[in-house]
Amino acid sequence: MTDSPKKSGPVDKLPRAKVTQRRWRFPVMWVVPVVAALVAGYLVYDQVREFGPTIAIRFKDGSGLKAGRTPIQYNGVRIGEVKVVKLSDDLHDVLVEARLLRSAASIAREGSVFWIVRLGTELQDIANLGTVITGAYIQVLPGTGDPKSDFVGMEGSQAALEPGGLEIVLHTNHLGSLKPNSPVYYRGIEVGAVLACRLSANATVAEIYVRIKPRYVALVRSGSKFWNASGANVKAGLFSGVEINVESLKSLVSGGVAFATPNDPKAGLVKNGAVFRLYEEAVKEWLEWAPRIPIPPEENSYQHARQKK
Amino acid sequence: MESIIACKTCGLLQRTEALQPGAVAECFRCGSVIDKHRVDSLGRTAALSLAALIFFVPANIYPILRMEFYGAYSESTIWDGCVKLYQDGQWHVATIVFLASILVPLLKLLGLFFLVVVTKFKSTFWRQERIWIYKIIDVIGPWAMLDVFLLAILVALVKLGQLATVLPGRGLVAFTAMVVLTILASASFDPALIWRKTEKRP
Numbered sequence: 001m002t003d004s005p006k007k008s009g010p011v012d013k014l015p016r017a018k019v020t021q022r023r024w025r026f027p028v029m030w031v032v033p034v035v036a037a038l039v040a041g042y043l044v045y046d047q048v049r050e051f052g053p054t055i056a057i058r059f060k061d062g063s064g065l066k067a068g069r070t071p072i073q074y075n076g077v078r079i080g081e082v083k084v085v086k087l088s089d090d091l092h093d094v095l096v097e098a099r100l101l102r103s104a105a106s107i108a109r110e111g112s113v114f115w116i117v118r119l120g121t122e123l124q125d126i127a128n129l130g131t132v133i134t135g136a137y138i139q140v141l142p143g144t145g146d147p148k149s150d151f152v153g154m155e156g157s158q159a160a161l162e163p164g165g166l167e168i169v170l171h172t173n174h175l176g177s178l179k180p181n182s183p184v185y186y187r188g189i190e191v192g193a194v195l196a197c198r199l200s201a202n203a204t205v206a207e208i209y210v211r212i213k214p215r216y217v218a219l220v221r222s223g224s225k226f227w228n229a230s231g232a233n234v235k236a237g238l239f240s241g242v243e244i245n246v247e248s249l250k251s252l253v254s255g256g257v258a259f260a261t262p263n264d265p266k267a268g269l270v271k272n273g274a275v276f277r278l279y280e281e282a283v284k285e286w287l288e289w290a291p292r293i294p295i296p297p298e299e300n301s302y303q304h305a306r307q308k309k
Numbered sequence: 310m311e312s313i314i315a316c317k318t319c320g321l322l323q324r325t326e327a328l329q330p331g332a333v334a335e336c337f338r339c340g341s342v343i344d345k346h347r348v349d350s351l352g353r354t355a356a357l358s359l360a361a362l363i364f365f366v367p368a369n370i371y372p373i374l375r376m377e378f379y380g381a382y383s384e385s386t387i388w389d390g391c392v393k394l395y396q397d398g399q400w401h402v403a404t405i406v407f408l409a410s411i412l413v414p415l416l417k418l419l420g421l422f423f424l425v426v427v428t429k430f431k432s433t434f435w436r437q438e439r440i441w442i443y444k445i446i447d448v449i450g451p452w453a454m455l456d457v458f459l460l461a462i463l464v465a466l467v468k469l470g471q472l473a474t475v476l477p478g479r480g481l482v483a484f485t486a487m488v489v490l491t492i493l494a495s496a497s498f499d500p501a502l503i504w505r506k507t508e509k510r511p
Contacts, residue, residue, distance in 0.1 A: 029349070029356040036360035036486065043367040043479055069383070 052080070052100035057114045057138070059153040062094030064118045064136030072098055072114075072138045079104035082138065096153070098138070111143020115154040165192065166217040168270065170208040170257065171200070172278035176228050177255035184210055185229060185258040191216035194257065208278060210257065218293050220259070220274075221267035225286050227279040229258040260286040261293070316343050350499040351429045357494035358422040364487035365415060371480030373462055378473035386480060387411060387458075409454040414491060417453045420446040421494060428503050443503060450495070455488045 064070070065085045072080035080100035088095050100107055118136035119129060131137065138153075175197055184192035192212035200207050212220055257278065261267070311326050316336040325334045328346040336343050372384035385393070387410050394403035420442050427439060462481065469475045 027352060027356075029353045032356050032490070033360040033363060036363040036490070039486070040363045040367050040483060043371065043483055047371065047479065 050101055050103075052102040052105035053108050053149060054083070054097060054099050055080075055108050055149045055151060057096045057098065057151045057153045058088065059094045059096060059116060060155050061116075062096065064116065064131075065094070065096060065138075066135065069135065070137055072100065072140055073117075074104065074107065074140050074142065079107060079140070096138070106147075107140055107142050108149055109143050109147050110145025112151065113141045113143070113154055114138055114151050165214045166212040166220060166270070167195070167272045168210050168212070168220065168274045168276060170210055170226055170276050170278040171205040172208065172228070173205060174280075175206045175208070178208060178228065178257065179255060182255040182257065184212065185256060186216065186219050186260070188258075191219060194255075208257070215296055215298065218269065218295055219261055220270055221261045221264075221291075222270055222274075223264055223267040224259050224261045224270075224276065225279065225282070226257055226259040226276050227282045227286075229256040258282065260289045261291050262286075262289050263291045314343050316341060350497055350502055351425050354494050354498045355422060355425040355429060357490050357497060358418050358425065361487050361490035361494055362418050362422060364483045364490065365418065367483035368480050368487045369411065371483065372478035373480045373484055374465065375476045375478045376469070376473055377476075384478060386478075387484075406458070409452055410458045413449050413453040414455050414487075417446055417450055418491060418494070421498060424503055425498070439503070443500065447500075453491070455484075455491060459485060459488050 059065075062085055065082055067082055067085050070082040071078045072082070078101075080098050082096055082098045084095075084097040086095050086097075087093070115138070116136055117131060117139045119131045178194055178197055180194055180196055182194040183190045184194065192210055195209040195211050197206060197208050199205075259276075260282070311324055313322055313324055314334070315322050316339060318341040319336060319339040321336060321338045323337050323343070325344050328334060328344060330346050332346050333342050334344040335341065369387055372386050372389075375384045377383075387406070391403045391407045391411070394400075394406060424439060424442060424446075427435070462484075466475050466477065
């Protein structure tokens with residue numbers, strides 16, 4: 001504060017500094033909300049940037065799906081999340097709305113196949129044992145068509161097969177232990193799977209719908225013979241001892257189909273929907289067939305990698 | 310400018326003058342601080358509460374915690390936490406969490422910001438309503454327990470870390486910033502200014 005005016009002296013002779021009101025002072029404090037807005041804006045932007053398109057998938061059975069919890073995975077990587085699970089208007093289907101990550105936006109296109117991976121009661125479902133802990137998830141196999149956002153989900157894991165393979169029908173008198181997902185073997189290698197089993201329209205035979213993976217389509221020729229490789233083939237002879245034939249442990253559990261193709265080079269490729277007979281067991285001659293059929297190399301295979309070196 | 314202030318501790322009336330930066334006025338009788346120099350208290354409170362309000366949005370829409378427990382993954386926002394508590398039948402706890410962590414802090418910040426801005430512009434409107442707003446803020450203020458909530462989260466982060474993988478979500482950054490800014494805004498707020506600047510000049 002100023003000194004009292006009683007004191008006087010040389011100080012009074014000094015000129016008085018001019019006091020003016022500054023019109024504008026930089027409001028330092030208002031830097032805080034500006035910084036806050038920038039940080040908050042970045043947080044929002046960073047989140048929004050991850051959002052990809054929203055897709056709708058129609059399933060028959062939605063058990064195990066939880067909104068906001070169930071992920072969509074491709075090659076074991078999380079690429080999206082289920083947002084809404086609800087019934088369709090006619091109450092027949094389950095509608096799932098999911099949001100994909102932006103990096104996986106290209107998954108939403110024609111030909112992509114979605115299915116739910118969950119632990120079933122079948123012994124062969126052991127591969128999905130992890131879902132006991134993590135809960136069910138939706139698996140996707142990307143297609144190559146035009147962008148689209150409405151999909152019909154596949155039932156079961158038969159969709160694990162790549163799309164575009166060969167679909168054929170086998171007729172048999174007795175289904176045995178075959179069921180959807182049972183493997184199809186060629187020389188003991190899994191080349192396809194059973195999609196569905198049903199009784200034919202006139203109830204005379206059981207029809208088995210089989211899909212062969214695209215890579216192995218050339219193996220099936222019009223002369224190919226299919227037989228039931230389910231279970232174990234036990235032969236016991238007085239002198240030969242006991243002989244047990246098992247295609248694989250998996251076929252022992254879930255049944256299986258094996259086939260062989262004759263050495264006839266003229267036998268043509270078959271079309272989708274071709275019908276074959278499923279025999280109870282193989283004729284010995286079939287097992288000796290060894291036609292030369294070129295098949296495309298497997299992507300990322302061990303051999304492929306070695307060839308590159 | 311001389312003014313007369315009553316000591317909040319002992320009630321003695323005394324005269325004080327406008328204080329210089331860094332100066333405090335102490336009670337003549339009991340020695341408690343009765344007045345402090347504040348640099349633009351209104352502007353500072355307005356800025357801080359606005360910043361806190363901005364952070365309120367991401368703090369509540371983004372998950373505070375991300376938890377992975379033996380493969381089961383979950384993200385929760387504060388609201389998720391309330392809903393989960395409610396679904397577990399703990400509706401009273403859910404109510405307290407909702408009030409103390411979402412509703413009351415929001416009302417407090419909004420009220421503070423409104424009062425300060427209106428006073429800053431020396432508006433004479435709504436004088437009666439502003440008094441009500443001030444009273445409400447004063448009453449509910451102690452129920453805004455963001456800091457307690459933050460502490461609970463941090464304890465969970467540290468303790469649960471041994472059992473499960475607990476990661477801070479992106480909401481936690483905003484939440485922490487909001488807590489700090491709210492505390493600073495409350496501290497810089499001088500209620501006396503509202504009365505001083507709104508009273509009718511005779």
